[in-house]
Amino acid sequence: MEVSIxxxxxxxxxxxxxxLSNITTSQIQDLPTTVxxxxxxxxxxxxxxxxxxxxxxxxxxxxxFKQENENLATSLTERLExxxxxxxxxxxxxxxxxxxxxxxxxxxxxxxxxxxxxNVAKAVGDLxxxxxxxxxxxxxxxxxxxxxxxxxxxxxxKVALANIREHQIETQSTVAKLRQEINQSR
Numbered sequence: 285m286e287v288s289i290x291x292x293x294x295x296x297x298x299x300x301x302x303x304l305s306n307i308t309t310s311q312i313q314d315l316p317t318t319v320x321x322x323x324x325x326x327x328x329x330x331x332x333x334x335x336x337x338x339x340x341x342x343x344x345x346x347x348x349f350k351q352e353n354e355n356l357a358t359s360l361t362e363r364l365e366x367x368x369x370x371x372x373x374x375x376x377x378x379x380x381x382x383x384x385x386x387x388x389x390x391x392x393x394x395x396x397x398x399x400x401x402x403n404v405a406k407a408v409g410d411l412x413x414x415x416x417x418x419x420x421x422x423x424x425x426x427x428x429x430x431x432x433x434x435x436x437x438x439x440x441x442k443v444a445l446a447n448i449r450e451h452q453i454e455t456q457s458t459v460a461k462l463r464q465e466i467n468q469s470r
Contacts, residue, residue: 331469335466338466342459356444356448360444367433367437368434371429375430378426379419382419382422386412386415389408
């Protein structure tokens, strides 16, 4: 059994020697160049595929960021408009209540006697001035509040816009760094 193993090992060694002896010296010298050429070709193919994928991903990210920015701008605009409408409605309701209160008081005064009407008419005149001052003061307060809230909304919108821009710049910077890294890896 041992002799047959030795004979088969000797036959395999002779076969390897015969194969090696069939390879010429120039083929052996060209072998590293051939292997390196094949490696470079594969590397170029993979780099091109990677660059194509990165370009596709970059474009997808840009489109997504653009859509998100548009959605955010639309949402902010809608929210601002809704807040403005709500504030105006609240102001109108308060003003109508004030007017209704005055109207009720005036109707009550009309039912009184002439003497009372003269006294009440004077009081109504005074009351109208007071209500007018209150309404004017209230109007001024509401306008100031609307202006303040508008300024806050504008300021928060500017902050949100600045954050969006900063995010966009960071994203562009990240994309540029990725491109630079890709270029450096080549």
